Amino acid sequence: MKDLLVSIARVKGPRGLKGQIWLRPYGDSFEQFKHYKYIMVGKDHRPLEVVHCQQKGNMYIVELKGLNTREQVDSIKGEEVFIKKEWLPPLEDDEYYWCDLIGMQVFDLEGTYLGDLLNIFRTGSNDVYVVNKEKEYLIPATVDVVKEVSIKESKMIIDTAPLEGLME
Template sequence: MKVEVGTIVNTHGIKGEVKVKSNSDFTETRFQPGEVLTIEHQGKNIELTIASYRVHKGFHMLKFEGINNINDIEHLKNEVLLQEREHEEIELAEHEYYYSDIIGCTVFDEEDAPIGRVIEIFETGANDVWVVKGDKEYLIPYIADVVKSVDVEGRKIVITPMEGLLD
């Protein structure tokens, strides 16, 4: 099973490097040189092997093997990068989840009232923040004081909102 790991948002320079917005967790592992990413483009699967990886101004900068010119990659701007889900080096600890397991889950408060669905996750350094879309967008910090339970199979998350979190 393949999961989304990012989107090519732009090219960088003229030698085929691209800026990627991550949609994933474990980017240090997923974007290592030698890793293979797939793009579904115009009905075809294009496999790209990462030649180099660095972080620059909040973006993940990737260069792929065999692509040495902006003209070879520019047509793939805005394409989604996919990777095989089962990644042997990634062992999840207790209370760790793949982003793809959390995105799409419905978030409820402790009275079982639905708040919305997780549509995006971003890292802050201290902890992840889940963007939950309901009647409006809420930013839910993934911390033990707030997130009480995660049921990946049932696609359900229960939180105890901190004061002001849902205002």
């Protein structure tokens, strides 16, 4: 069975002439990113050893073994960066990885199916869940809205009362 892979970043492009790359991590992977010894790049999930990793703002400058020129980095520009899910550190209660939330069925407090959670994006104050059935809804990931998350059942329950006017 193939290991479950998680997309954690995207290659933004080369930095300099000697094969360093700019990576933009997804989600909250900033702190843990620098601890990965290997990452996998592109559709073929080619494993590459991380030689050096340095955070610069909301991005990373990464040096990978085997990438020595700007042209080599240009060939993977825009590619997704993956790790094995088992490499992710454990989370606290009520914390979730985006990869566990995407695809969940979302219901209101009365049990009405609202749609599937298709995407997540970060805003300044909280994440926003994109839920779609026949219509697309943007659901703020706040404690007054998200009432229950079950990874095991792939199900989320939200309170739509704080979203009055947004769910029509």
